[in-house]
Amino acid sequence: xxxxxxxxxxEVDDLIRKVILPGDGAVAVFIGVVRNENGGxxxxxxxxxxxxxMAEAEMSxxxxxxxxxxxxxxxxxxxRLGRLSVGEAxxxxxAASPHRAEAFAVCRAAIEAIKKIVPxxxxxxxxxxxxxxxxxxxxxx
Amino acid sequence: VxxxxxxxxxxxxxRGLGEEERRVPDGATVEDLWQALRRELPELARLPGPPxxxxxxxxxxxxTLLREGDEVxxxxxxxxx
Numbered sequence: 001x002x003x004x005x006x007x008x009x010x011e012v013d014d015l016i017r018k019v020i021l022p023g024d025g026a027v028a029v030f031i032g033v034v035r036n037e038n039g040g041x042x043x044x045x046x047x048x049x050x051x052x053x054m055a056e057a058e059m060s061x062x063x064x065x066x067x068x069x070x071x072x073x074x075x076x077x078x079x080r081l082g083r084l085s086v087g088e089a090x091x092x093x094x095a096a097s098p099h100r101a102e103a104f105a106v107c108r109a110a111i112e113a114i115k116k117i118v119p120x121x122x123x124x125x126x127x128x129x130x131x132x133x134x135x136x137x138x139x140x141x
Numbered sequence: 142v143x144x145x146x147x148x149x150x151x152x153x154x155x156r157g158l159g160e161e162e163r164r165v166p167d168g169a170t171v172e173d174l175w176q177a178l179r180r181e182l183p184e185l186a187r188l189p190g191p192p193x194x195x196x197x198x199x200x201x202x203x204x205t206l207l208r209e210g211d212e213v214x215x216x217x218x219x220x221x222x
Contacts, residue, residue, distance in 0.1 A: 013197050040144055047152055049149060050149075050221075051149055051155075051195070051198075051214060051216070053198050054195055054198040054199075054214070059169050077219060083183045091221065091222050111222060114221050115219075115220075115221055117200075117219075118219065118221045119149070119214075119216050119222070120210065120222075121149060121150035121151075121217060121219060121221075122220045122221070132218075132220075133172075133214075133219055133220055135218065135219065135220050140151065140217065141151045141152075141182060141188050
């Protein structure tokens, strides 16, 4: 689909290969996974929907800002869209760097920024029905 | 002024469609459009506060003036990751 969004299962090894260089001594990986409950509600599947072009633009901005702040670290981010089952990866963030401190820092900063600003929504499906949820796991309009 | 409105997630379901074109008065702001939509779709008023808005795929303040051809979206609470 694109650099940052995909309808296909996430392949973390591919992302690592995209960013790693011979001078790297550290790769930090974050994988977000569909959990079987949220706020006490049982969850069997999650549907992810994005404002595609804007989500891509916002993720580009995250990458640019972190590249400026950590010039020796490279970052790959991929968010999956569509309907996912419990245990499937919804987002992968990979940061490669000569040293682990920067790799961890960039990986953490990237996932926090994604959650905060990238226009992606999720709808939970479970035995009690389906609902859109907000970042705190509360059901929302 | 003609703008294109995009609806996502719960807003798309509340509106029953993903996008539409709409005329707004000259000088109308993003907030004016939000208030108009809220009157038509009472479900939107269930939100605790006004949602973030995007014009042409950039976050903007609600005071932003709308221009011909703008792509406008109001974003329900995001939950990526």
